Every structure is written in C-alpha cells, then in structure tokens.
Amino acid sequence: MDKDLLKKTMTEVAGLIKDKKVSPVEVTQNLLDYIDESNKKTNAYISVTAESALDSARQAEKEISAGNYKGVFHGVPLALKDNIYFKNEVTTMASKIHKDFVSEEDATVTERLRDAGAVFTGKLNMHEYAWGIDNNNPHFGAVHNPWNPDRVPGGSSGGSGAAVASHSSYTTLGTDTAGSIRIPSSACGLVGLKPTHGRVSKFGVFPLAWTLDHVGPMAKSVADAAAMLATIAGFDPRDPTCANVPVGDYTSGLNGQVKGLKIGINEEYFFKNVDGPVEKLIRERIADLEKQGATVKKVSIPSLRNAEWVELATSLSEASAIHHHDMQTRPEDFGADIRFLFELGELFTAVDYLQAQQARRQLKAEFDAALQEVDVLIAPTLPFIPPNIGDDKVNINGKQMDFIENCIRFTGPSNLTGLPAMTVPAGLGDGMPVGLQIIGRAFDEARVLNVGKAVEDMKPMGDKSPVLAP
Incomplete structure (x- = not known):
C-alpha cells in the first residue's frame, strides 16, 4: 500500500495520472486496499x-x-454520499425504508462526474435521510471522526467527512440543508463548500427540505473544492430550483491574495456564545487576513435573531411533508431521533410556515445589504469543539448546551438566504479541527474560494494529521 499516494489531494493525484506517473488502476487498487482496512475504524x-x-x-x-484525457477527475477514485443516486445501484439514504431502493437514473452531479472520468468506489454513510448532525446511525452504525474516533464527525454528511479526512476518498460531495456540508467538514478538518442555491443541480438527490437543500464539495484543499465545483455546477432543466446563471472560473484565480478585501463581522450573532478556543482561532485568522491587506468592518443583521426559528419552521415542515406517508404507514421503521423530528414537523401550521418565509425574506434582504458594504462575512463554522459520540450536549465556556441547536446556529442562515458559504480549517482546539466560515454574495463562489485559499496558505493545521490516517 502506497501511503504517500493516499495522502495526496485530488488535484495532486490527478496531475500524476495526467503525466502517466501512476495509472488509474494503480491509484484505485491502492485506495480499495486501504478502504478495506480503514473502514473498520471509521465506518465511513x-x-x-x-x-x-x-x-x-x-x-480510464x-x-x-x-x-x-478528459480533465482533472479522469481516473481519480472517489465515493459519494448515499443519498445521491447512481443508475441501477442501491441508494439507501442510510435508512431501513429505502435500504433496497434502486434509481433508474444517475443524479446530475453523478452524471457530470462520470462524464468527467471519475471512478466511483462506493457510497458513504450519513445520518438517516440527512436529518441529523452526529451521524450516529441506527441502521448502519456510527461514523467515527478520524481525528479522535470517540468524537462525532458531524453530519449529516459524516461519512463524507470521515472518508476524505482519513484518505479513503480523494474528495466527495455532501448535501447541506442546515450545515451538513460545513459541519462535518469543520469537525473533520476539511474544506466544505455550500454553493449558492441553484448553482448545482439537486436532480437525483433525495430531498430533506427542498427550499434549503444544496449539494457541494468536501475536499482536502481549496483547489480540490474549486475543481469539483467547476465540474458539477451549471444549469439543469430537470431541477426546477436550478439557476440559469453562467458558471464562473473557480480555479485560475486561486491566488490567495486578499489585499483590499473588505471582511464583515457580525458580533451580535456570529460571535455570541462561542467556546473560547474556537473564538480565539477565528479571531487570529481574521487578524492574519488583516496583516495581508484586508480590512474589517462590523455589520448589523438584526433579523438573525429570528434565524433559528425560521430554519426549524422551514426544515421541519418541508421534511415532514416529504416523509408524511411513511410516517403514517410505517413510523417504526424510522430511527427514533428522526421520527421525533418528523412528528414535531407535523405540528407547524400553514401560518407558521408562511410567517417563517416572510421572516426569511427579510433576513435575505439584510444579508444582501450587508454584503453591499463588505465582500465577505467571516464567522466560526461551529461554536464548540466536537463532542463524543452519543452526547446530546456540548461544552461552550463551561456550560452544557444543546448539541443540535448549537450545531446549526451559524450554518443555517446561509441555507435560508441561499448564499454561498465555505468552511476551511482554522487550526486545532483540544486536538480537534476548528472551522472558519466564509459567506459571500450570491454566485460569487470564486471570491469565497480565494479567501479560503488565503486562510489555507497560512497552514493553520501545521503538520498535524488525523489519528485514523495512513
């Protein structure tokens, strides 16, 4: 087994394949041998x-x-989250109800990666129906964080996070309804990008909440995330929410230059109730960006005070509508945690839902106004260090606080607004990764990626690596 080959980023291994220094068969067999060994520890x-x-x-x-040669994905092996359809293959949604479901079509993102020459090694574990954030799955088992196998990897794309962090997939895709790309990417020390709503087709991806769902990259590097976005982005008439907006150039402008960049900071919401080690790292990275020529401005977004209620009213109502029939006919086949959430979602009235959409519209207007004053907003991705598997509380400055509520507190607003948001590693706290979140203007992923590259170039993780890495 070639461990050095496993540790390379997707774009690095793609360069080796392009130059014929390694073959796709060598790379794939090496990865499959490692998956056989590593999956016993991560359950990714x-x-x-x-x-x-x-x-x-x-x-290939x-x-x-x-x-x-087709391009950067040609001959590169990777796996996808198990709510993304593969033609004539089982896609389980990590559930009992859909354990034997076989799609007749590829998801659009699967199709675009397949056309680009990607090699698919399998499907990745997740929280059941993508409705949770600890990935402690009752049907397929818990996923273990490669940095500390006793800790949660985040969710719902926990298998995606654990696979890339442990080097059992060169890159992957997650889905994100309230943070499910960014939460596990933060917890596992990865780059995770939720693109603008409508930037990437959701056709062939099992929905959680259709107005909040996104599909996007989870990667070892910003360059890998940019390459993935360039491959999967673009209009798709099969997805009614997909935007017919030209795809940008996400890769050539990745120079990490931030001189003149205006960074917005919202102290009242995004820096409230943040665990000390997390806040310290985020503020240090912001100070580093200032040293490189960026400026910082405080911005006000008053409607953030309603964001958590709006997120829950929207996601719970939409998710419960999707699963209503199965909840009526076979509720016992859901895991207890998500069955409770679907039951809770049935309690919202039409008035509740529509009032939430009015508040959501105001929130979006205020974000848009703030982003006229600044180029990006920066915030913590998670306000705490990832807890142990099975814990329903997290430690924030010595206080035990609700895990789920605080998990989506900083990520949910970007789902409500549809704005692009990315997490990049900011350093380690208590030996665990801490993510810095960058929120940008609609369809301005190129700028978000470049700010992420500036943070990445600081090498905030040093030479540290996960304990479950080769």
Whole structure:
C-alpha cells in the first residue's frame, strides 16, 4: 500500500495520472486496499463497489493512454454520499425504508462526474435521510471522526467527512440543508463548500427540505473544492430550483491574495456564545487576513435573531411533508431521533410556515445589504469543539448546551438566504479541527474560494494529521 499516494489531494493525484506517473488502476487498487482496512475504524462507507471501480479505472487508463484525457477527475477514485443516486445501484439514504431502493437514473452531479472520468468506489454513510448532525446511525452504525474516533464527525454528511479526512476518498460531495456540508467538514478538518442555491443541480438527490437543500464539495484543499465545483455546477432543466446563471472560473484565480478585501463581522450573532478556543482561532485568522491587506468592518443583521426559528419552521415542515406517508404507514421503521423530528414537523401550521418565509425574506434582504458594504462575512463554522459520540450536549465556556441547536446556529442562515458559504480549517482546539466560515454574495463562489485559499496558505493545521490516517 502506497501511503504517500493516499495522502495526496485530488488535484495532486490527478496531475500524476495526467503525466502517466501512476495509472488509474494503480491509484484505485491502492485506495480499495486501504478502504478495506480503514473502514473498520471509521465506518465511513455503507457500500464499496470494488469491481465496478476497477472496471472504470481500466477504461480510464485506456482512454488516457490513447490521448483522450478528459480533465482533472479522469481516473481519480472517489465515493459519494448515499443519498445521491447512481443508475441501477442501491441508494439507501442510510435508512431501513429505502435500504433496497434502486434509481433508474444517475443524479446530475453523478452524471457530470462520470462524464468527467471519475471512478466511483462506493457510497458513504450519513445520518438517516440527512436529518441529523452526529451521524450516529441506527441502521448502519456510527461514523467515527478520524481525528479522535470517540468524537462525532458531524453530519449529516459524516461519512463524507470521515472518508476524505482519513484518505479513503480523494474528495466527495455532501448535501447541506442546515450545515451538513460545513459541519462535518469543520469537525473533520476539511474544506466544505455550500454553493449558492441553484448553482448545482439537486436532480437525483433525495430531498430533506427542498427550499434549503444544496449539494457541494468536501475536499482536502481549496483547489480540490474549486475543481469539483467547476465540474458539477451549471444549469439543469430537470431541477426546477436550478439557476440559469453562467458558471464562473473557480480555479485560475486561486491566488490567495486578499489585499483590499473588505471582511464583515457580525458580533451580535456570529460571535455570541462561542467556546473560547474556537473564538480565539477565528479571531487570529481574521487578524492574519488583516496583516495581508484586508480590512474589517462590523455589520448589523438584526433579523438573525429570528434565524433559528425560521430554519426549524422551514426544515421541519418541508421534511415532514416529504416523509408524511411513511410516517403514517410505517413510523417504526424510522430511527427514533428522526421520527421525533418528523412528528414535531407535523405540528407547524400553514401560518407558521408562511410567517417563517416572510421572516426569511427579510433576513435575505439584510444579508444582501450587508454584503453591499463588505465582500465577505467571516464567522466560526461551529461554536464548540466536537463532542463524543452519543452526547446530546456540548461544552461552550463551561456550560452544557444543546448539541443540535448549537450545531446549526451559524450554518443555517446561509441555507435560508441561499448564499454561498465555505468552511476551511482554522487550526486545532483540544486536538480537534476548528472551522472558519466564509459567506459571500450570491454566485460569487470564486471570491469565497480565494479567501479560503488565503486562510489555507497560512497552514493553520501545521503538520498535524488525523489519528485514523495512513
């Protein structure tokens, strides 16, 4: 097993494949050998498709040898979250109810990666139906954080986070309804990007809450996330929420230059009730950006005081509508935690939901106004250090506070507004990764990525690596 090859970023291994220094078959077999060993510790994968992966790798090798190189994903092995459809393959949604579900079509993002020559190694574990943030799954088992296997990896894309952090997938996709790309990326020390709502098609992705759902990259580096976004972004008429907006150039402008950048800070909401070690790291990174020529301005977004209620009223109502029939006919087949949430969602009235949408519209207007004054907003991704698996409380400055509520407190507003938001590692607190969140203007992912590159170039993680890494 070539451990150095496993540790490379997606774009690094892509360069080796392009230059024919390694073959797609070598890379894929090496990764499959490692998955067989590592998944016993992380439980990141629900299923491994070794045979079809090797077939795809052989095909990629033939194409590249014949001079038909398709681009950065050609011959690179990766796995996807198990709520993203693969044609004629089981997609479980990490549930009992859909454990044998087979889609007749690829999801659009699957199709675009397949067309780009990606090699799929399997499907990744997640919180059941993507409705949770600890990934302690009653049907497929808990996922373990590679930095500390006793800790949660975050969710709902916990398997995605654990796979990339432990190097059992070179990159991947997560889905994000209240933070499910950014929460596990923060907890696992990754780059996680929730694009603008409508930037990436959701066709063929099982919904949680259709007005809040997003699909986006989870990666080892900002360059990997940019390459993934460039591959999956773009209009798709099969998704009624997909925006017909030109795709930007996300890769060539990644220079990490922030001179003249205006950073917005909202103290009243995004720095309230933040655990000391987390706040210290985020403020240090902001100070580092200032040293590089950025300026900081405090901004006011009064409607954030309503954000948590609006997020819950919207997500619970929409999710409960999606699962209403199964809740009526087979409630016992849901895990106890999400069954409770679906029951709770049935209690919201039409008035509650519509009032939430009015408050949501005001929140969006205030974010848009703030982002006319500044280029990006910066905040912590999570206000705490990830807790142990099974804990329903988190420690914030010595106080035990609700895990779920505080998990989505800083990530949920970007789902309500649809604005692009990315987390990048800011350093380590108590030996665990801490994420810095960058929120940008609609369809301005290129700027968000470049600010992330500036933080990444600071090398805030030093030479530290997860204990469950090769």
